[in-house]
Amino acid sequence: MASSDPTDHALAAIASIRDSAESETAQEPSSTAEQHAIAVIEDKPLAPEQPDGDGYFKVGPGPMASIRFKWSVRQGDNDDYFVDETIGENSVPVTLGPMSREAAIKTVDDREAEARRRFEDLRSEMVGRNAIANVLRGDVRET
Numbered sequence: 001m002a003s004s005d006p007t008d009h010a011l012a013a014i015a016s017i018r019d020s021a022e023s024e025t026a027q028e029p030s031s032t033a034e035q036h037a038i039a040v041i042e043d044k045p046l047a048p049e050q051p052d053g054d055g056y057f058k059v060g061p062g063p064m065a066s067i068r069f070k071w072s073v074r075q076g077d078n079d080d081y082f083v084d085e086t087i088g089e090n091s092v093p094v095t096l097g098p099m100s101r102e103a104a105i106k107t108v109d110d111r112e113a114e115a116r117r118r119f120e121d122l123r124s125e126m127v128g129r130n131a132i133a134n135v136l137r138g139d140v141r142e143t
Helices: 006-027 032-041 101-137
Strands: 057-059 069-075 081-087 094-099
Touching: 057 101, 069 101, 081 101, 094 101
Parallel strands: none
Antiparallel strands: 057 069, 069 081, 081 094
């Protein structure tokens, strides 16, 4: 039995994670009408057009909840707002603030957008490396 390159195993694991993330994305509703229909069925309110601040949150991208970022806004005393940033489900939050409601919402939006950009950059790099590995192995398929 021939031994395989450890890189092959790593690339296979990465591809598996990527495929899992893509299948999760495919199951998410794509249109606002679909999201509204699901929210009505599940008896969940839709997110307000203008967030009120307290309770506003966003979750970062990624295939595993244990390493996914979450940013949430909470209101403190004296109309101060704070942003709690966590990684995974059971981590201790890192708190940013005090700040205004608008600044807290902007912080959440900016952090989520940056995380999404980095995730997409990493995904593109992994796909590119996978394609290069296929070429080096001679596993090129005609399209």
